[in-house]
Each structure stands twice: as structure tokens, then as C-alpha cells.
Amino acid sequence: MKRNTSHASASDELRISRRKPKTGTLGKALEVLDVIALSEKPPRFTDLLGLIDQPRGTLHRQISNLVAEGLVSVNADHSYVPGLRLLKLAARSWSGNSFRQLAEPHIARLHDETGETVHLGLMNGLEVIYLDKIESKQTVRMHSQVGNASPLYCTGVGKAMLALLPEEDCAARAAEFDYVRHTETTLYTPELLLGEMAEIRSSGISYDREEHEPGIRCIAAGLGSLESGIIAGVSVTGPAFRISQDEMTAWKSLVLETARAIESDMEARLGPRSQE
Amino acid sequence: MKRNTSHASASDELRISRRKPKTGTLGKALEVLDVIALSEKPPRFTDLLGLIDQPRGTLHRQISNLVAEGLVSVNADHSYVPGLRLLKLAARSWSGNSFRQLAEPHIARLHDETGETVHLGLMNGLEVIYLDKIESKQTVRMHSQVGNASPLYCTGVGKAMLALLPEEDCAARAAEFDYVRHTETTLYTPELLLGEMAEIRSSGISYDREEHEPGIRCIAAGLGSLESGIIAGVSVTGPAFRISQDEMTAWKSLVLETARAIESDMEARLGPRSQE
């Protein structure tokens, strides 16, 4: 005789949903991995002991397991770095990602037509994760940002994606950001951010007016839907010294067309059956 | 007086020495993740149940934990794909990798001088993992292989790295490969493979004469050392229809110089102190 145990009881969950998914041992191991991955310098055992609230013996075993599994490598000087297995796992995940595959020709075309750097981003919680990128010609840095995450509130694709959400969700997320005023023009309060939403919603286009990095501008469009479970965005990015705001605006229809084209491919290929 | 607890009886141990690092819960979770990452099509719950020897309830919880941690995502149709968190972790691991950073300018120069695709690979067990790549100009596929793994025996960098090992280690690995004859010219036995080693050792250069993929040729040099704990390699790859074997050979000194230059940077920057 089973009753409704009701996993998500209304009152309990109001507080804070951060960092309490109760994933047991796995969660603890990943906390360690996260700390190692996020460290600027490869941490040594004692560094980790200070950063993670675990007894010596326990932490040591956790790290040992991570090392044994190849998720973490240990240098000669006993400092720890993320392991190659992560790269391997991520590479498979990336190259097999059907959404990315589907979007690739479209962003390639957008790149050909604009000649500037093009990004494909995916919404993930309060961040945008860059799934793909095509660099402008001779830029030195390569494939740098694939897999990188940025906050939603200060990026072109991020704002475009926010605007796709129902207003209540949008406002809820706006309230959750840890706003950092990266530049003069950063929208650093929920009010400023929400103030742009109406315009983005009606035009389908959002701009990053050097809001995240000085000298970097971008035009973006959101795509996807809640039903499909995919909220994404495409953008064209360029240096402010070469691309004026007006030139950005001129790409509006190209960017919108690209977003619409990806969406129609999504319907065609992901809709009927979730075939790869 | 270690007691053999239960499942792994003595006779089983003889079978296969692979996959027995005893990493407890973490290992089991990663086995699931591996299966999901390696699947061609996103598996559904029942598929996984067939592929992994675990009872329903257990497997379900393991997957739930992976999902809760963001290592796995679940599609609308209950099929599972690797999660975005993997990309994020790997991106940090990649961009923070000090060896890659150090090698980057050198392979960039090699690319400029040859005009062809250049790879940086790292030895990992019986495989080479590509740490970085600079594509030839207008190639369509981008950052495709970073993080990808290939067998040592049929790639240019792989053979070059093998040749750096002491002969006994080299022979030991040669005996362990699961040889697949990818093309006509694949070295598909330990004897064929070891037969090339002397030449590679003396010249410092190895060739992939369409041994992995038809129509793809490459010249490579190994670098690093056992003491440093890094065994790596650089290569220039090109299509056979455009690049003759002689043209490849002409790059010999460029490739060697690049390898030596990276090595001297390693000594300078990784040697004194493992500073990032």
C-alpha cells in the first residue's frame, strides 16, 4: 500500500535549492574534483584538506579513488590536476551531441557571412555553456571556450535565452545571480536586466554592449523551447574597435535566420524521433 | 590474511586484469557514465540495464545520482546523454593544462611553417590522447579531436612515443594492443610494430603511412621523458593526395626542432619548480 511520498514537498524546498542534491558518495567525490578543477594552481594534499571539510583519511581515499579512475592526475610533486579521462569523456560527449551536430552547419554559414567569431551556447542553470565556436580568421586563441561557462546576465546569448523563459522564471533567475560589474555597461541588478527583456522578447535579438569584457561586442538570438528541453542561442562576436554597434545591428536578420534555421532542423530531426 | 569477500572468485581474477582498480562506488558510477558516453545512440534505461550488470533499483539510483550531479542529462524520451558538466570540467582541465600551454606556441609555429594540420598528443596507457590541434586552413571539421584517443600502434605520435620507452616496456605494450588492421599498411602485429622501432629510435621521427585512415599521412616526433612523467609527441598530418611521402620527409627537421624546443621549455618551466 503505497501513498504519495511526494518527493518535492512544497514548503521544504522554498529555502535554497543550491548544493543539496544528496548524491552521497558520488557528490563528495565530485566536490573534490571540482575544487581541483577550479584551482588556479594545482593544489597539494594539504591545500585540499583546507578547502574541503573532510578528515585526512577520508579525503585521502577520495583522492586516491579519483586518481585510480583517471579523473585526477598527480604530479611528481604531489600536486593534483584534472585527469585526461575528463577530456576523453567530454570529447565523446561533445562530438556525439546531436544538437551541436545539427547546429554546426548553420553557425558555419553565419561565420562565413559575417567573417566574425560565432558562438553556440546552451542554457545550464544560471550559466551559458558554450557548445561550439567558430573563430574569426587569424585569432590566436583556438577552441578556447568550448565547454566554458559564463553567467547568463552579462552575455549576449545568455540574455537572449533568458528572454525565452516565462516572465516568472526569468525574474526568478534574475534574482539569483551573483552580479559582478565586469564593465561600465554591465547590467548589474535584476532591474536593469529585466528592463531589457521586453525589447529582447519583441525583437528576438539581444546585444552585449561590452557588458562582459571591455572591447568585446556581440549580437545574439535565442532559440529552442521549453517543450524541447533545449534553450540555446547563437551569437556573432567582435572587437568594438572594428565593429560598430550599427554594424552589429546590420547582422540582425542573419542572426535571426540562423536561429530559425536551427529551430526548424530541431523540429525535423529531434521532433519525430530522438534519432541521433 | 585478506579474505576474498564474495563476487570476484579466484578463477575470475585470471580472466582479465582490466577494470579492477577497486574504486568502490565511484568506479561503479563511472562505469555507467562510460557506457553512456561510449554509446552510439543515447541509451534508455533498459538498454543500460542490459549493458551493465546491476539490479534495476541499484542502476536506477546510480543514474539518478549522475543526473543530479549534471554528469548525465536525460532527454524527453528518457534516453541518457553525457551531461554538460563534463564539458565544463574538461574545459577547465584543458585550458589550465600547463604542458599544453607551454607547447602551444611551438605547435602554432609548426603549423605556420607547414601550413598543414598539427597535433599535440600525450601518451595515456595504450592510447594517445590528443591534447591540442591546429587545423589546416579551410578544413571543415573544427576542434574535432581534442580529447580524442587513438591506439598507439597505428598513429604517428603513438609510434614515436613508444620508441621513447625502454625496449622492454615497448615490447610489453606491443604485446597488449588489440590490433585492428585499419588499412592495408597498418602494422597489425607486435613484430611489424617493433620492427619499426629501431629506425624511429635512431632518427627520432616516425611516419604514419596511411596506417590508420586511408588517405591520411603524417610525420611525427616524440618528446618528453620518463623522469618528467610526460611522454608526448607532435605531428604534421596531411592528405595523401596533396602531400607525398617525400614532402612529409622534408618536414623532418621542422618537426624535430619543434619537439626539441618543447622539451627545452619543459625543462625550463616545469623543471625548477612545478609552477603553473
Add this chain to the structure above:
DNA sequence: AATCGAGTTCCAAATAACGGAACTCTGAAT
């Protein structure tokens, strides 16, 4: 309505993780 298949939940028993303390190693100070 009944059946089947797929996915999900539950709980006592089994097992793996915990954590304090003891041990070893390394390099610096005496």
C-alpha cells in the same frame, strides 16, 4: 478491462565509507 513493458520506489541486509589515531617519509634545523 486486462496485459505487457518501462520506469520508479521501498526497505532490511550487506558492504563500503568514515574518521580518529598511528605510522612513514622527507627535508630542514639543531
Add this chain to the structure above:
DNA sequence: ATTCAGAGTTCCGTTATTTGGAACTCGATT
């Protein structure tokens, strides 16, 4: 050379998590 301090590692009884079988729910099919 000896001592010492700090870092890293191992051990083992206790504790908490994982396990795995079975029961349950939901949807599609007959």
C-alpha cells in the same frame, strides 16, 4: 648525524550508504 616538524599514508572498529529483490505506477497495446 640526530632531532624535529610537517606532509602524506595506512589501519581498523564504527557508522552510514549502497545494495538488490520485490512491489508499485504509468502508458501503451490487445
